[in-house]
Amino acid sequence: MTRLPVLAAPEPDTRPRNRRRAMRVLLVDEEDRILLFRDSDPGITPVPVFWITPGGGVDPGESDLQAAVREVAEETGLAIGEDDLVGPLAARVVVHGYSDVVTTQDEQFWFVRCRSFEVSTAGHTEVELATMTAHHWWRRDELEATTEEIWPRDLLAIRDLVPEPGTAPREPLDLGDVDESTVAPA
Template sequence: MGMATPPLPGQPGFVVPAPEDRQRFARRAVRVLVLDEDDRLLLFLDSDLGLDPVAHWWDTPGGGVDPGEDDLDAVVRELAEETGQLVDRAAVRGPLLERQVVHGYSDKVVDQTEVFFAVRLPPFEVDSSGYTEEERLCIAETRWWTRAELAGTTDEIWPADVLALLDLVERPEDWAGGALRGPRVEESSVPL
C-alpha cells in the first residue's frame, strides 16, 4: 500500500515544515523593472498560500533562467509568459544589478542569484494566459505603482530597495561595464 501524498501549501492539513526540512534548491533568475511612459512600475502581488493568514508581497516580473538560455532570452520569455508583452532584446536595459537572495517559503527555500534588467513600455493590461499553474494560484493581482506610492506604502515589496534600483535605471554609466554587485539578502514569507 503506497503512502499518501502530503498536502500542498493552501490545502487542508498542510503544516509548515522547519527550514531544515523544506526542499532547498539554487537557481539563477532574472527580474525585470517594467516601467511605463509615466515612470510607473509594474508589480505583482504574490502570495504564500501555505500560511494562515496567507502572506502577500509585491514583486517584479521575472523568474528562473532555463537551461540553454542567456539572461536576455530569459527576460524576453518571462515578460511574454507573465505579462503577454513581446519585447525585443534590444529594448531591454541592463544588466543593472546582480545579487544573492534567499527566499524562504512555507514549502521550500530558494537560494537565488538574481539579475535585474529594465524595460520601458507603453501602458498595458497584463495578459495572464501564459502563467504557470503556480503563478495562477499565487499571483493575486497586478498593479502599476508611482514612485510616490512606492515610497509611501507599508506593503512588503521585493526587492526592498526597489527605489534605489529605479534610480539606477537612470544612471547607465554606473552599470555600463556590467551589473553592479548587490548585497546578499533574505526576502522570505517564512524567515529562516
C-alpha cells in the same frame, strides 16, 4: 521553481532547497510607473503577500537575455526583444523561504521602458495563477508611502540606476546577499 500551494507548511528544516539563476525586469511605462505583481504564500496563515517584479528562473540552455524576454511574455503578455533590455542594473543573491521550499536565487535586474498595457496572465503557470493574485502599475510616491512588502526592498534604488540615453553602460550594482523570506530558513 516548484512552489505549490499547500495547506500546512512543513517544518522549516524539512523543506527542499534549490538554487537557480533568475532574471527580474523593471517594466516602466510612459508615466514612470513600475509594474509589480502581488504574490503570496498560501502555506502560511494568515497568508503573507508581497509585491514582486516580473521575472523568474533561467531554463537550461537559455541565455540570461532569453530568460528575461520569455519571463516578461509569460507573466505579462508583453512581447519584448533582447535589445529592449537595459542592464543588468544590479545583481544579488537572495534567499526566499517559502512554506514549501527554500530558494536561493542569483538574480540580475533589467530595465524596459514600455507603454502602459493591459496585463495578460494567460501565460501563468498553475502555481502563478494560485499565488499571484493581482498586479498594479506603481507610482514612485505610492512605493515610497506603502507599508506593503515590496521585493526587492531596494526597488527604487535599482530604478534610479537606469542610465540616461546615450550614456555608457556601467557595471551592475552588487546588492550582496539578501534574505527576503516569509518563513525563515532553518
